Amino acid sequence: MFDNHIHCHEFPREELSGYISDYTLVCVSDDLASSRKTLEIEGVVRCLGIHPWQVEKAEPGDLSSAIRLIEKSEVPCIGEVGLDKRFVPHSYAKQAEFFGAFLNLARELNLVVNVHAPDAWEDAVEALRKADVDRALIHWYTGPIHLLEAIRDLGYYISINPAVTIQKKHQEVAKAADRRIVLLESDGPYEYRGMRLAPPAMRDTVKKLAELWDVTEEQVVETVETNAKRLWRR
Template sequence: MLYDAHTHLHEFLDSRIAEFVREITITAVSDDYPSSKRTIDLANTYENIVPCIGIHPWNVDKVGLDELKQLDKLISEARCIGEVGLDRRFVPQTFSRQVEFFRVFVNWARDYGLPLNIHAPDAWVDVLEIVRRADVDGALFHWYTGPLNLIQEIRDYGYYISINAAIKVQEKSRVVARETPLDMILLESDGPYEYRGITLEPPMVKEAANIVAQLKGVGIDNLWESIANNFSRLFRV
């Protein structure tokens, strides 16, 4: 069994999803209430899906706070809160509103004992500060490309980072993989995302694993064993 810790599964056709989950356990993130509802429905239909609900920081200016009330009704069926977070790189103009929404999600994660699946370009320090202050038990910093000197602090709080399948073309992901201890690494595709001419999809975690194993100097079976353990601890599967 392979593991993808962050995919927008709701954007794929059902036929592709059925194909993916035959060999991959997938943490499916959401972008808003409609996608959160579809994610929950998918998890009720297919095995090997860990459903996350949330509002992506790129969408906070497109929805009202009433959407949070709708999402609240889905919490009992969710196993994760995401994709949520802060983004200073791509949407700095909505940062204050992002913080308002993110604090709600962080409180949900703490109160309901759910892990966070976090988006944080150029806001890695901000996010870690908010999450640790709220005493959240589990968090994944997805597609981590942040400061290398923050990795150990993330680990100290028992949190994880995921390395994207874009590692095949992104040097920063290779640097992060070299510097990050195995006991906090997960893999992801963030599919279906277009990055430098590549359409990222869940099966690409297999190639990413081969690259990470080579960079870490470990066997591929040992790497997947570590990934499986990390995935199980974070998402309680």
């Protein structure tokens, strides 16, 4: 199974090795240092970038260095990047500057963008559209239901993680979304309401989606894996 959004650089090496053998991991980065760590991990899909939470801490030159690293490394994905009005609204202008630069690069190099956008969902989708980005994944989507149609029409995807078992808004999104745009993620090793998110917990996501969609777990896996292969062109 694909884990379409996981912070591989934060896991202990032995634990991560087990996941690499059992899953296709899409490893996102948080800043320049973690981007370099992500590059050292073998057998995964690598995403490099600077997280909105880290933008205000970025040193002068970090953005240009991250862009050069992405160009040089020839990775298929930029992430985790985006906009955040919920947790770090005070740095929003600088976030937009960084996000815009990463989107221009994604368009130029035809890369997937792995997007973080709490309470900035519409801004992020509009920025993707204006930048003419071809492929994007908006992770842990809990945004407006009405925006799901635009996300689908633009050819983008959303990811659902194990929080769907307890997070009502995530459940509403999972039920309303066109199933052709739904992917799975763990967002590990993040902890949410006492849950340690990691790839094995995606089995709980599958069970919940089967319940919400009124299908079998096997049908859920077939759907989300087909979607992931389409996004990553595998």
